[in-house]
Amino acid sequence: MAKIVVEAQGLVKFYEGRCVLDGIDLKVPQGCIYGLLGRNGAGKTTLIRILMGQETPTRGQALVLGANSQRLSAAQRGRVGYVAEGHQLVPSWRVGWLVSLCRGLAPRWDERFFGHLVSTFKLPMDRKVKQLSTGMRAQLNLALAMAVEPELLVLDDPTLGLDTAARREFLELAIDVIQRDGRTILFSSHILSDVERIADRVGILVGGRLAVDCPLEALKRRVRKLRLVFAETPPQRLALTDIVRQEVQGREMLLTVADWDEHKQAYLETYGPINCSVVPMSLEDIFLECTSRRTPVAV
Amino acid sequence: MRKLVLMELDRVGLVALLLLTAVGLLMAFAAVTGFYYPWHDSSRPPVGSPEELVVVLLVATVVVPLISTVLGWLQTDYDRRWNLTAYVSTRATTRGRMLAARLIVGGLIIVASIALMVLAVAAMFHAFPRLLPVDATILVAIFVTMLAAALPAYAAGLVMGWSQIGRLRILVLLGLLLVILLAVLMMGSRPRAWITLAVLAVAMIGWLHHRYVHQPL
Known part of the structure; x- marks a missing residue:
């Protein structure tokens, strides 16, 4: 060590x-x-x-x-x-x-x-x-x-x-x-x-x-930004932990989650999005998400 | 430590020069007075007297502590103004060592100034043996008092420079210092007065050490 x-x-x-x-x-x-x-x-x-x-x-x-x-x-x-x-x-x-x-x-x-x-x-x-x-x-x-x-x-x-x-x-x-x-x-x-x-x-x-x-590499792996598209209006609240940021625009939801893993992915799929894509994030993006005055979160 | 001492000398060299020049002028005055005293020719009117030497030395007893205050004040005020400690303390040294170097330099300048006077008086005694009627113990007492008064005055200068206080408060502090010095001088040039002044100097340096070492920079 x-x-x-x-x-x-x-x-x-x-x-x-x-x-x-x-x-x-x-x-x-x-x-x-x-x-x-x-x-x-x-x-x-x-x-x-x-x-x-x-x-x-x-x-x-x-x-x-x-x-x-x-x-x-x-x-x-x-x-x-x-x-x-x-x-x-x-x-x-x-x-x-x-x-x-x-x-x-x-x-x-x-x-x-x-x-x-x-x-x-x-x-x-x-x-x-x-x-x-x-x-x-x-x-x-x-x-x-x-x-x-x-x-x-x-x-x-x-x-x-x-x-x-x-x-x-x-x-x-x-x-x-x-x-x-x-x-x-x-x-x-x-x-x-x-x-x-x-x-x-x-x-x-x-x-x-x-x-x-x-x-740094773990940070990039663990913080995930997703673009979710729903058939109708997205749910207002997701029963998901470690949400760094959540923005809804029409049928689209931009979601930043810390400590991302397959369990969270499986749980998110139960909300039935018709499309789910990963948005690439630089360190600057992660920094801005984590230090957003609205939703500071521990990673 | 050698580098820190050189750094301090570099900063206060001018004040040291001023202090030594003031002392030199005083001694030159005393020497000229002594030279013109009609030691051998009683028909010449006296221009000076051995008592004048004592007066000159008594004046020096006030002047040397005042210049010592300025010396201490310049040392720490310069430091605070230019963030000297904030920078140097990030190098391979400690604030304790920096303060020690400062005190060594200040102390040496004061002691050197007084030693210069002692040498001048000794030279005068050698040149004019008839000065001896002046009681040598009085001269010794004056020099010891001068040193004892200069040390707390120097420490007060260091404290004033390090504290972020206004000019008015500095003047009040200087006045207070003068009152203390005069009060002690009224006690006479005796060991009791010297001990009082030494305790005052140690107390102020102790307080400064605490502030200097622990203050955020």
């Missing part, structure tokens, strides 16, 4: 009386690329900040590399690469000084890989951070996070501010990192095609709860 690199146990976070995280249980095994999805305000950044020890949970605990995230030692932090949302760096510093500081603090530093990234991204060492464009700041942040040879790479919306070409380069780099032994990546993103391309496990946060937590 793979070692668990990141674990959340009943994480609850309240902000000024508002529940942002509501009992999150999560396990990320070693070597996994975990894509964390959710609409704005779903709690992705809060969860990541708790994992990085920048925020304290109201209840529950988070373990990173086996240690409580609130009490990580310097050596344990050195095994984690982190890119915060908005590419937080120190604007008044020169790039060269920032790099020198990060290099000096890191227990491991892959100079060759870092040099490769700097030349790929064409990062100027003599400029101040505030003089860099958003894209360059993102690239610098990624390069600094990756140069420490992290066992765990945590990226909070890392491709924000990158153009298409830079995003593609980043994804290739992420794949390059994961191909090294035992590396794990946990990342959140709004660009679902990126997640679909590199993640092998996804979690979808809906209103502070982890509505989905399973391998």
Whole structure:
């Protein structure tokens, strides 16, 4: 069984009386690329900040590399690469000084890989951070996070501010990192095609709860969208569990069901549809169905 | 830790320079005063006196803590303004170490400034042996009080910079700090006053440590 690199146990976070995280249980095994999805305000950044020890949970605990995230030692932090949302760096510093500081603090530093990234991204060492464009700041942040040879790479919306070409380069780099032994990546993103391309496990946060937590392929198998055509008006209510979404237009019903299996299929046929076809779903479709404000459902 | 200390030095180097320059100017004034004192020629009118040296040092006892407050305030205010800890604490270090590096740098700058004064006074004693009528124990007491007053003032500056409080409250806090310092100085340059100031400094640094380590970033 793979070692668990990141674990959340009943994480609850309240902000000024508002529940942002509501009992999150999560396990990320070693070597996994975990894509964390959710609409704005779903709690992705809060969860990541708790994992990085920048925020304290109201209840529950988070373990990173086996240690409580609130009490990580310097050596344990050195095994984690982190890119915060908005590419937080120190604007008044020169790039060269920032790099020198990060290099000096890191227990491991892959100079060759870092040099490769700097030349790929064409990062100027003599400029101040505030003089860099958003894209360059993102690239610098990624390069600094990756140069420490992290066992765990945590990226909070890392491709924000990158153009298409830079995003593609980043994804290739992420794949390059994961191909090294035992590396794990946990990342959140709004660009679902990126997640679909590199993640092998996804979690979808809906209103502070982890509505989905399973391998990407299993998710695609388990969530099924069906177009049902009836001879007359479709039934208003179906006695079926795990309905994510149900829409009726004339004699046609569009039905999205989680945990799809042959029992549900057999049960659905008892309603006598004259036609039943499967509508192909991308991750984006599944995400939209699962995070629909009308019918959030656990998968 | 070395990198963190260098990072702190990089940020407060200018203030350190200011502090050392202020101290240097004060000592230069004291030295010139001492130089013009008619030690050998009693017919020349006196321009300065050994007592002036004591006055200069007493002024320094107020100036050094005030600059120490500014030093501490700049260290943490810069950090809060630019999210320094939020970034650096995600690297291979801890907030405790970052605070320790900050205190080491601040403490060293203050001690170096006072040590500079001690050296200058020692040099003056060497150049003008007749200054010796000034009781050396008074000078020692002044230097110890200066250091004892500078440390809580520095800690207060750190606390003020880290707390998100308005300018008016900062002024009120500064006033309060001045009152405390004056009250302690009125107790005299005695061990009781030094202990009171040291306890004040430790209490403020303890509170700051708690806030700094546990505050969401």
